[in-house]
Amino acid sequence: MGFKFKPKPTVDREATIEELDRIKETEKMLGKEQKLPPISQMVRNVAVDHWKSLKAFLKGKHVIVPQEVAQQRWDICRQCPHLMYDETNPDTDRKDGRCTECGCFMNVKCHYATAECPIGKWKKFENNEKKA
Numbered sequence: 001m002g003f004k005f006k007p008k009p010t011v012d013r014e015a016t017i018e019e020l021d022r023i024k025e026t027e028k029m030l031g032k033e034q035k036l037p038p039i040s041q042m043v044r045n046v047a048v049d050h051w052k053s054l055k056a057f058l059k060g061k062h063v064i065v066p067q068e069v070a071q072q073r074w075d076i077c078r079q080c081p082h083l084m085y086d087e088t089n090p091d092t093d094r095k096d097g098r099c100t101e102c103g104c105f106m107n108v109k110c111h112y113a114t115a116e117c118p119i120g121k122w123k124k125f126e127n128n129e130k131k132a
């Protein structure tokens with residue numbers, strides 16, 4: 001029993017200028033595309049941040065940074081090429097900046113004392129002892 005389907009040979013031809021332009025545009029778009037890390041890594045990052053916050057809380061340290069520290073961190077993030085602005089934060093239901101390195105919503109993460117930038121642009125809150 002032989003095959004009934006016989007593929008037709010395609011005709012070799014040069015790509016048109018419009019086709020080549022479209023290929024170049026698509027490659028440019030793909031090059032600029034910012035991808036978030038895999039879900040598993042984002043879940044791990046959130047779990048680690050919350051675990052660190054819980055440990056800080058149990059040791060009597062700050063869990064949330066002062067507003068001016070959060071603002072300084074947010075200002076750094078806003079200038080960072082890794083920040084995407086077009087994501088809706090499910091916690092606040094508002095458009096928020098999302099980091100493509102860690103996948104976190106930075107307007108929230110900036111407030112966590114134990115949080116830090118995954119590429120070292122800002123550190124965890126050093127002055128982390130609560131005053132009695």
Ligand code: SF4
Pocket residue numbers: 076077078080081082083098099100101102106116117118119120121122
């Ligand atoms: S956390 Fe770091 S990498 Fe992410 S947006 Fe902010 S400065 Fe950029």
